[in-house]
Amino acid sequence: MTELTRLAGETKEHMLGKIVPFWRSLRDDERGGWYGYVSFDLETDPEAVKGCILNSRITWFFSNVYKGCLEGLISEEDCRRHGFSPEDLKAEAAHGYEFLKGHCLDRRNGGIYWSLQADGTPEDTTKHTYNQAFAIYALSSCYEALGEKEALKTAMELFDLIEEKCRDEAGYLEAFTEDFQPESNEKLSENGVLAARTMNTLLHVFEAYTQLYKVSREKRVERRLEWILDTFTDKIYNPERHRQEVFFDESYHSLIDLHSYGHDIEAAWLVDLGVKILDSPDYERKLAPVTRDLTEQIYRVAFDGHSLANECEKGVVNSHRIWWVQAEGVVGFLNGFQKDGGHREYLEAALRQWEFIQEHVVDMRAGSEWFWEVDEKGRPYPDRPLVEPWKCPYHNGRMCLEILKRVRELK
Numbered sequence: 001m002t003e004l005t006r007l008a009g010e011t012k013e014h015m016l017g018k019i020v021p022f023w024r025s026l027r028d029d030e031r032g033g034w035y036g037y038v039s040f041d042l043e044t045d046p047e048a049v050k051g052c053i054l055n056s057r058i059t060w061f062f063s064n065v066y067k068g069c070l071e072g073l074i075s076e077e078d079c080r081r082h083g084f085s086p087e088d089l090k091a092e093a094a095h096g097y098e099f100l101k102g103h104c105l106d107r108r109n110g111g112i113y114w115s116l117q118a119d120g121t122p123e124d125t126t127k128h129t130y131n132q133a134f135a136i137y138a139l140s141s142c143y144e145a146l147g148e149k150e151a152l153k154t155a156m157e158l159f160d161l162i163e164e165k166c167r168d169e170a171g172y173l174e175a176f177t178e179d180f181q182p183e184s185n186e187k188l189s190e191n192g193v194l195a196a197r198t199m200n201t202l203l204h205v206f207e208a209y210t211q212l213y214k215v216s217r218e219k220r221v222e223r224r225l226e227w228i229l230d231t232f233t234d235k236i237y238n239p240e241r242h243r244q245e246v247f248f249d250e251s252y253h254s255l256i257d258l259h260s261y262g263h264d265i266e267a268a269w270l271v272d273l274g275v276k277i278l279d280s281p282d283y284e285r286k287l288a289p290v291t292r293d294l295t296e297q298i299y300r301v302a303f304d305g306h307s308l309a310n311e312c313e314k315g316v317v318n319s320h321r322i323w324w325v326q327a328e329g330v331v332g333f334l335n336g337f338q339k340d341g342g343h344r345e346y347l348e349a350a351l352r353q354w355e356f357i358q359e360h361v362v363d364m365r366a367g368s369e370w371f372w373e374v375d376e377k378g379r380p381y382p383d384r385p386l387v388e389p390w391k392c393p394y395h396n397g398r399m400c401l402e403i404l405k406r407v408r409e410l411k
Contacts, residue, residue, distance in 0.1 A: 001411060003351055008407040011354070012074065015400035016082045018362065020065065022369040023058055023393050024084070024092060031119050033099040034058050038387035040380075042368055049123050050116045051389025052104040053131055056138040059096025061393040063141035064401055066090045070145070073404040090146065097142045097151060100135060105154070109179045110161050114187070115389060125178035128187055129166040130201045132158050133208040140211040155212055159221060162205065170250065171231055172201055191313055193255040195247035199236050202228060203267050210274040225274060229283055232271065237290050242297035259312040261302040262325030265332030268294040269402075272335055288339075295336040295346070303329070303349055307356040307376070319376045324395035326361055329353045331402045338406055370396055 026035045026044065033055045037048030068074045069086040079085050103120040104112050106127075112135040114124040139155035142148050165180045166173055174185035174197065189195045206228045213221040235252040236244050244264055245254040268291040275283050302308050308329040310318040330353045337346040360378025363371050363386070372384035372391055385391065 001407075003347070004407045004410060007351060007354060008404055010358075011400040011403045012078065014358075014362070015065070015397060016074070016078055019369060019393050019397050019400070020084070020089070021082065022367070023061070024088075025367070026387065027092065027095060028118075032103060033096070033116075033120070036118070036387065036389065037385060039385050040382045042365065042386065044387075047118045049389065050118060050120070052100075052112050052115055053134050054387075054389050054392050055096060055099055055104060056112075056131075056134040057392040057394035059093060059100060059138040060134075060141050061397040062089055062092035062096060063138070063145040065397070066093050067141070067145040068401055068404065073401070073408065093142060093145055096138070097146065097148060100138060101150070101154060104135065106178070111158070111165075111180070113178075126183070126187065127166075127176040127178060127180055128201075129162060129172050129174055129176075130188055130204055132162050132166065133201070133205045136162075136208040137204075137211050140208070140215050144211075144215045152216060156216065156218070159209070159212060159224075163220075163224065168250075170252070171197060171235075172205055174198060174201055189247065191247070191256055191258055193247045195255060196250040197248040197252065199244050199246050199248075199260075199263060199267075202232065202236060203263065203270065206232070206274055207270050210270070210277055214277050222278065225278055226280075226283065229271070229275070229287060232267075233286060233290060237294075239290075239293070242293050244294070257314045259301075261298055261308050261311055262322065262328050264294045265298045265302075265308070265325075266328040267291075268298075269328075269332045269335035272339065292336075292340070295332060298329075298332065299336075299346065299349060303333075303353075304376075306352045307360075308353070309376070320381075321356075321361065321374045321376060321378070323361055323370045323372055323391070326353055326357050327395040327399040330357070330399050334403065334406055338410060369393075 033050050036050040037045040066089040111127040113122050114126040117123045136155045136158050139151040143152035175183050243259045246258045247255040272291050310320045330350045333346040333350040371380040373381045
């Protein structure tokens with residue numbers, strides 16, 4: 001297990017020495033939250049829009065890094081070596097929590113706004129199911145790490161809101177006005193289609209509900225997790241093509257021939273984690289073949305020996321290397337190895353991807369973090385910013401934390 005020990009050590013040092021300091025430097029102590037934009041040239045715009053998804057994800061990240069300290073994955077000495085303490089991490093998580101409840105939450109209509117002005121006033125008042133889910137993810141983690149009972153109460157209120165206002169009998173819908181009237185889903189539709197339902201939203205509602213169930217053990221959350229797993233298996237997963245479909249009409253007819261490599265490898269490990277937390281032998285038997293198939297297919301068609309391509313639309317591969325796809329690939333392949341220990345090739349894939357990330361995706365300039373996007377040779381695209389409403393420490397920071405947890409389990 002020498003390689004695993006080295007992987008855990010390197011990713012912990014990277015997280016504490018690169019990712020944590022970068023995001024701490026963007027904290028807005030005057031107006032709350034974190035600055036919402038950093039250009040490729042490392043210029044921070046303090047007046048940029050603050051995405052609520054971005055702030056939920058940063059809050060989730062710091063909550064979970066602090067929880068890593070509480071669980072012994074990260075020592076006080078590890079933190080001190082990089083110029084901060086576990087209490088500083090706790091303070092970052094608390095800072096995010098205050099911003100979420102004080103600014104992102106709509107106290108009149110309920111739910112989380114899409115984005116805010118730099119001063120914390122509403123900028124885009126769209127209520128998107130995806131966005132509500134990430135707030136649940138963050139608030140549940142605040143409760144787990146900080147013991148904030150109000151955070152759990154708010155997370156449960158958002159759960160009830162999604163279940164009451166953001167779905168119909170067939171499943172979850174996407175975009176709504178400020179007062180929850182349906183509107184078109186431009187925000188999560190791409191590739192020339194306008195989707196009534198998306199795999200992406202369903203996956204991240206599942207992710208958020210998994211965390212909420214972990215900390216609450218509420219039966220009504222458990223029932224919805226089971227419903228999502230059934231829908232994932234019966235409507236989203238395509239066994240003939242060994243993939244998830246991505247964009248759907250209201251009747252779950254797929255709208256486009258698209259294989260999203262990053263979402264498939266991410267879904268494989270997130271579904272496995274959710275089933276583990278549910279502790280249901282029936283769902284283990286039902287879902288294990290599906291997540292095994294997704295992992296095997298991504299390894300076969302998307303992994304070139306060092307990194308993952310982005311996606312394949314109508315048979316044409318987009319070979320760009322996206323930051324979050326690489327991070328999810330590491331976790332997904334490590335999960336595949338952990339689940340089926342005979343698949344040594346999955347461990348090798350995780351290790352090779354981490355090498356590619358270190359060499360090409362991490363921006364080695366002082367005061368930076370990860371590039372958004374590089375080509376298959378590892379050359380960055382300078383038109384992509386380092387921070388904007390979607391670019392955050394959720395994927396790469398979570399990769400580091402998952403590695404630490406999984407290596408300890410494997411040992």
